[in-house]
Amino acid sequence: MSVTFARGFEAAGVACGLKNSGNKDFALVVNRGPIQLGAAVFTTNRCQANPILWSKEVIRDSRVAAIALNSGGANCYTGPQGFQTTHATAETVAEQLGISSSDVLICSTGLIGEQLDRSKLLNGVTAAISELSSTGGEDASLAIMTTDSVPKRAARESVSGWRVGGMAKGAGMLAPGLATMLVVITTDAELTAQELDQALRAATRVSFDRLDSDGCMSTNDQVTLMASGASLLKAEYAEFEMLLTEVCKELALKLLDDAEGSSHNIHIQVLGAQSEPDAVEVGRAIARNNLFKAAIYGNDPNWGRILAAIGTTAAVFDPYNIDVSINGVLVSSHGQPAADRSEIDLAGRRVDIQVNLNSGTEEATIVTNDLTHEYVEENSAYSS
Amino acid sequence: MSVTFARGFEAAGVACGLKNSGNKDFALVVNRGPIQLGAAVFTTNRCQANPILWSKEVIRDSRVAAIALNSGGANCYTGPQGFQTTHATAETVAEQLGISSSDVLICSTGLIGEQLDRSKLLNGVTAAISELSSTGGEDASLAIMTTDSVPKRAARESVSGWRVGGMAKGAGMLAPGLATMLVVITTDAELTAQELDQALRAATRVSFDRLDSDGCMSTNDQVTLMASGASLLKAEYAEFEMLLTEVCKELALKLLDDAEGSSHNIHIQVLGAQSEPDAVEVGRAIARNNLFKAAIYGNDPNWGRILAAIGTTAAVFDPYNIDVSINGVLVSSHGQPAADRSEIDLAGRRVDIQVNLNSGTEEATIVTNDLTHEYVEENSAYSS
The missing domain is CATH 3.10.20.340 (ArgJ beta chain, C-terminal domain)
Structure with a gap:
């Protein structure tokens, strides 16, 4: 399920050594088309991580071909060296996939103020690309986990047959050391860039924006929606917004439920x-x-x-x-x-x-x- | 020391049975003049306790002859019955002291949403009045304690000889169940009502208003300043504001220091x-x-x-x-x-x-x- 429930997407999750535990820590989700559109919402924190600065530029033209996510480090307050690490990750993904780096979103999660090991990360890119598959959504959802005790995934299918799938990690108390929420949602419906943006803002406004585990706003939050059009079905907008909202609410409640420190x-x-x-x-x-x-x-x-x-x-x-x-x-x-x-x-x-x-x-x-x-x-x- | 360090004031602290522990729970501070002026600042919480609603009316004409304070109950969200309890307390103090109830401030601290036992409280008034003395400041500072481990008192004397004394209880983590800060400061300097108000606002702005133990704003906070003029000395305004600010800062830091749950x-x-x-x-x-x-x-x-x-x-x-x-x-x-x-x-x-x-x-x-x-x-x- 997860992000590869929707057709047209491949994903992978690998361990590249950023986490001391040796667990999976790098995820890649690739949109094989026929359309490659995306929308994203970002943390409103003014102190933003390098991947946020990068991704905000990438999303401007609504073209998104891939998203790379790492756990094991937030890459925030790491200065020009940190930004170069984000940039190099996008370049490496782009080169190896034959796409443009300006179509590659980046997300990071972990401790603020520590440099990521760039060579480990770039090795992770190569390893993930070699493992890309249309059933890789589960591995990807594992690779973005931090202190989450279970991966969070959700999926819906419309009556006419187009699909929405998603994965999420963290959020405040749920990943208390990190306070970071990363979400990737995919769809194989045909929608315009404007429809994707409108639907994502409407859905997050009544789901993730209403989840306030500990009042602490992250420097790294990013919720991304990508559309492949691979179902070759045009989605009716209202129905799409409804199913997308259901997926967002389900993921938000799963974040709340997995609050390790919580009892209510x-x-x-x-x-x-x-x-x-x-x-x-x-x-x-x-x-x-x-x-x-x-x-x-x-x-x-x-x-x-x-x-x-x-x-x-x-x-x-x-x-x-x-x-x-x-x-x-x-x-x-x-x-x-x-x-x-x-x-x-x-x-x-x-x-x-x-x-x-x-x-x-x-x-x-x-x-x-x-x-x-x-x-x-x-x-x-x-x-x- | 405490509120009876300044001449012209008498105080008492008694146990009237509001606290299950049997500890002192009712304090009274009386201004014997020759002047009977006061100023006060209140919580900005819109959900205010009955004693706050009462005291805001009393302070309008800047005439304050006495202040009565109880622990063992906040008298907040207790409706007309609770307001009548506050009113009856002021009336009883006024009758027994031969003053006007419109010159009697009231403060309460404790659990929200429970009625105070009015007859216990009024018995407390009678007992406190019989124990009023010019050395009663220490007892008064004990009677307003809740989970405080020590009473908080501070005092200053000007070169020319007029005095400022004060007592405080609680504040956020310091009295975590209550989240309530009550402060009474007295002076025997001669000052106008306008000077008292200006000095109190200036002093609290850089002392109590900068203390933020747990971010939770109380329904009962009240900081009161009373002047008796008993030193027969006119205070120079700037010097008064300075000494008053010192007393407020000392009391604020004592609140911080006594944070029972805290380690830093x-x-x-x-x-x-x-x-x-x-x-x-x-x-x-x-x-x-x-x-x-x-x-x-x-x-x-x-x-x-x-x-x-x-x-x-x-x-x-x-x-x-x-x-x-x-x-x-x-x-x-x-x-x-x-x-x-x-x-x-x-x-x-x-x-x-x-x-x-x-x-x-x-x-x-x-x-x-x-x-x-x-x-x-x-x-x-x-x-x-």
Whole structure:
């Protein structure tokens, strides 16, 4: 499955020695056409890794023939030497495949501020090209893993027969030392570059952008969509956006589920907002509140921390007309306690928070994890 | 010392049964004049506790004759019944002291969403009034403690002889279940209401407002300054602002030092900013980054996380011309690594981060704590 579920793509995942463990650490996905289009969204962090700087140039003309991804190093804050490493990787892929380096996207993940071993990486390119296959998607999804305990893959097929497949790694607590999310999604449907870009932005806006595991924005995040047209089927745009969104949501939830340090998945649904950005702002404020996240870890329905977090936002609401429910139990309404907190059962992994701002009809759901001993442990000694 | 170091003030701290432990939980500070002026700053959280709603009305005319503070309950999201409890406390203080309830400030700290036991609280008023004394400042500073391990007090005397004294409790990690900071500062200098307000805002802006232990804003924060004029000495404004700022900074650092869950005090100095708000924004982004805070806990100089945090801000800078030092070791400059991270020693409690944005001459220092196992532990089961 993964990125080779869609026809027209070949992939490989190899070990080139960037990871001390000897595990697979270099992935390559190649689009054999007949069309070679792509779209991508990038981290909005202003301190960006070299592969981000490179890929932003590559995506300008919407032509993408291949994407190379390495784990074992972020290649961020590594200066001109680091940029040359990214450039050399793209050049080597291009030369060996007979394509242009300006059609090769690059992604990296790992520690910031350490140079990648360029010769190991370029040997990885050669090894991956020799192993390219139309069933290589699984190997590729393994090669981008860092502290992920399982590879994340998703796939959908339309009624008419075109396909969408994807792979993902990391994200905040899920890969806590890295805080980096890399996603590659492929399709064999026929779509225009403009349709691909529009669909990717629409799908990520309600999936990966609503996943906020630990509030820490990466320097390396990249979500890429590539289209081969190999099904020779023209996709109806609305249907494509829907299936793409399903794939993105499935991958996002798999990232959340594999949060190694976490013990709860927390779904924060904000209703009754005057605008969707208001709902997102309120949900994100709750998702980033350490006191709230630690309380959930302790199965403690300390709902005052939810209201204290809501009160830090600029969203439209009357502070004394907000309804808060935890796992279906209304705990506060009209600025007062409602049901007793002892009625709430937080034993399960999934926790549902529902906040009604009573100020409109817009809504959004942010998903996050709890703040645990294991999160602190995994993040307290990553680079040393 | 504490709030009765300044002449003209009496104080008391008693146990009225709000805390299950039986420890002191009600404090009263009374201004015997000859002048009875006050100024206060409040949490900017929009979800505010009942004592905040009350005290904001009291402070309007700058006349303050007394302040009553309880631990053992925040009286927040407790509705009309909770507001009546605050009102009744002020009325009882006023009646028994022969003053107006509109000159009585109220502060509360503890769990959100639980009603205070009003009869216990009012008995506390009577007991405190019977124990009022000009040496009661220490008892008062004990009565506002929650999970603080030591009371926090500070005092200064001017060359000409007027005095400033203060007490503080809590703040984020320091009182993790409560996330509440209450501060009372007294002076026997003669000052106008406008001077008191101006000096308090200037002093808190560079002290308590720069303390960001866990990024969680309280519903109950209140910093109050009261002047009695009992020294019969007119303070020179600049000298008063200076000594008041010293008292505020000393209390803020004592809050930081007593962070029960913490193992490091982290001073984040941001230099070379185009504006002071830019410097504060960058410092705060670093102070709120869980990955950075967990790394410091593990004595891991993972400086990439500092840059990743800086990159989330809107401050003016060139991302590839930022200097980052940890404990005096320059680790990144011009978008590249500088000294090897192994040169950094993070064994001590104090950690100094210096960031130069190379974009101007403004600066600010934010102080914070690390993210530790103990922080998670203390916050995972507070209300249950």
